[in-house]
Amino acid sequence: MAMDRDQVLRDAAALLSRKSTATMDEVARAAGIGRATLHRHFAGRDALVRALEELGIRQFEAAFDNARLDEGTAVEALRRLVAESERDAQLLAFLVTENQLFEGDQINEGWARLDARVSALFRRGQAEGDIRIDLSPAWLTEALYGLIGTCAWAVMDGRVAAKDFQYMIIELLLGGARRSVEK
Amino acid sequence: MAMDRDQVLRDAAALLSRKSTATMDEVARAAGIGRATLHRHFAGRDALVRALEELGIRQFEAAFDNARLDEGTAVEALRRLVAESERDAQLLAFLVTENQLFEGDQINEGWARLDARVSALFRRGQAEGDIRIDLSPAWLTEALYGLIGTCAWAVMDGRVAAKDFQYMIIELLLGGARRSVEK
DNA sequence: CTCGGATGAGACAGGCGCGTCTCATTCGGG
DNA sequence: CCCGAATGAGACGCGCCTGTCTCATCCGAG
Numbered sequence: 507m508a509m510d511r512d513q514v515l516r517d518a519a520a521l522l523s524r525k526s527t528a529t530m531d532e533v534a535r536a537a538g539i540g541r542a543t544l545h546r547h548f549a550g551r552d553a554l555v556r557a558l559e560e561l562g563i564r565q566f567e568a569a570f571d572n573a574r575l576d577e578g579t580a581v582e583a584l585r586r587l588v589a590e591s592e593r594d595a596q597l598l599a600f601l602v603t604e605n606q607l608f609e610g611d612q613i614n615e616g617w618a619r620l621d622a623r624v625s626a627l628f629r630r631g632q633a634e635g636d637i638r639i640d641l642s643p644a645w646l647t648e649a650l651y652g653l654i655g656t657c658a659w660a661v662m663d664g665r666v667a668a669k670d671f672q673y674m675i676i677e678l679l680l681g682g683a684r685r686s687v688e689k
Numbered sequence: 690m691a692m693d694r695d696q697v698l699r700d701a702a703a704l705l706s707r708k709s710t711a712t713m714d715e716v717a718r719a720a721g722i723g724r725a726t727l728h729r730h731f732a733g734r735d736a737l738v739r740a741l742e743e744l745g746i747r748q749f750e751a752a753f754d755n756a757r758l759d760e761g762t763a764v765e766a767l768r769r770l771v772a773e774s775e776r777d778a779q780l781l782a783f784l785v786t787e788n789q790l791f792e793g794d795q796i797n798e799g800w801a802r803l804d805a806r807v808s809a810l811f812r813r814g815q816a817e818g819d820i821r822i823d824l825s826p827a828w829l830t831e832a833l834y835g836l837i838g839t840c841a842w843a844v845m846d847g848r849v850a851a852k853d854f855q856y857m858i859i860e861l862l863l864g865g866a867r868r869s870v871e872k
Numbered sequence: 873c874t875c876g877g878a879t880g881a882g883a884c885a886g887g888c889g890c891g892t893c894t895c896a897t898t899c900g901g902g
Numbered sequence: 903c904c905c906g907a908a909t910g911a912g913a914c915g916c917g918c919c920t921g922t923c924t925c926a927t928c929c930g931a932g
Contacts (some may be wrong), residue, residue, distance in 0.1 A: 509878080524788050526709040529919065540880040545921065581867065603786045605707050628866070638860075638868045644848045645840070645857050646866055652839030653832060659788070660831045674828050677821075681800070682865025683811070683829055684764065685821045690909080712889065728891065836908040 509543060515561050516597060518554060520662070523600035523655075530554075555604070556613070562601045563616035565594045570623050580631030581680065587627070588676045591654055595671070596662070599655035622646055648677075653679055692726060698744050699780060701737060703845070706783035706838075711736075738787065739796070745784045746799035748777045763814030764863065769861045770810070774837055778854070779845070782838035800847055804830055829862075836862055 523530050530551060534544040548554040559664045569590035575583045581639040591598065631637030633647075637646070653675050659663055660666040700720040704711050711719075713734060717727040731737040758766045774781065805844035807830045814820030820829070836858050843849040849857055 528923090531919085541920095542881075542922090543879055549917095550921070566816075570703075603709075615882085631866075636868055637866050638864070641857060641861060641866060642849070642853075645843060645853075645861075648839050648843045648848060649836060649857075649866075651862055652835045656831050656835030657828070660828060663788075665827045665831060666825070671830075674824060674832075678824060678828075678832055678865065679861075680859065680867040681821070682863050682864050682867075683814075683820050683824060683832075684863040684865075685819055686869065712887080713891090724890095725892090725911075726909055729908085733891070734889095 507638065508653070509539060509547070511547060512561060513537070514539060514547070515554075515558055516594075519558055519597040519600040520561075522558075523596055523659075524662070526604070558597065559601060559613045559616075560595045560605075562594065563613070563620065565597065566591070566620055567616075569594065570620070575623060575627050579636060580627050580634055581636050583627055584631070584680070585672075585676055586625075588650075588654070588672050588679075592671050595654050595658035598651060599658045602651050602655050624650060648680060692722060692730070694722070694730060695744060697722060697727070697730070698737075698741055699777075702741055702745075702780040702783040705741075705781055706786065706842070707845070709787070741780065741787075742784060742796045742799075745777065745780045746796070746803065748780065749774070749803055750799075752777065753803070756805060758810050762819060763810055763817055764819050766810055767814070767863070768855075768859055770807075771833075771837070771855050771862075775854050778837050778841035781834060782841045785834050785838050796797060833862060 514537040518533045521533055522534040525532075530544060532540045533554070534541040537544065544554075548557055570587065573583060573586040573590045575587065577583065625643040626635055628643040628646045632639050632643070656674050657666060657671055661668050661671060697720040701716045702715055704719040708715075713727060714724045716737070717724040720727065727737075731740055753770065754767035756766060756773045758770065760766065811820055811826040811829045815822050815826070840849060840854055840858050843850050844854060847869040
């Protein structure tokens, strides 16, 4: 069975996140299937993007659940969240940059729910005294998405080693680039 | 004179960074000019993207010059660089996500030169003892681009106040999200 | 082996955006 | 005021992509 729906979507995301104007034929080739088969499973380009959004939301809902955001400190939960996000980082990279989904209502609801969970996590960290209060939860949420996407690209381009994915993101996000003496 | 070449390009970047499949007509409308006029100045879509790349490289070369990257500490230079980058942040956001320019030879040379300058800045910071050595200059460079682009989007969406642009980026990049006692 | 479902390759028409053109209008300089 | 350059609007053909179809092939189940 050459047709693994989720894997096709992942391949599509990997390609589209780099070349958003890619042809349906290019997407099919990238996924290792024929264009006809691609059309059999996704009615059209819109349906494909919708499926990508749906998969992305579903995967990250699951990632959030696996990360057990409510357990331990917010900082610990954040580390688990980044670890859980690695698998679908390319998908996130595509979705973050594909902000033309401002028409979808159902989709935005899903993103709003995810944003709320991340935002709440940062807010909890601020309440616990571990996260700076001069950086808004909304910005930290966006920055987390951005860093994950950026690192996914950097890994794809070979500028960052795949094994360093989690470390580079979490260390930069939490600790920053400046060297401090006590760390 | 309704035709300000650089302003048209900036408007195009602002639109295309959000909707990369936007029509030439949409780009023209976004820039407040007619489609015919857009075609008079940029032979086609490819030429438009090329012009965007060229403008981006030119502007950031200038931004780097204005930031005087060699003066003072690397950290100080970095603050100036972020400040100088604010004006063309949307342009950078577009160019960073538009990685389909892997064919261009001249363009890549320009980016390589910019990358080298930023990378060298971080390396200098590491040598001075102010920047962590466990985060590679290549990653810090990518992260800087990513954060600038992410913040530009967040400002466009109203999730971050425009006046906080520099602060949010530089504080997160340098200090990180974790609250530390001595800062 | 036989059969049915799934796939790949290719053909086909239709649509949409692209690139070019024309023409009327506007704007600014002389 | 006059003139020429620049612009906006629209028309037009073209090319590429899309979406659908057909048909041959493959593969697994029975």
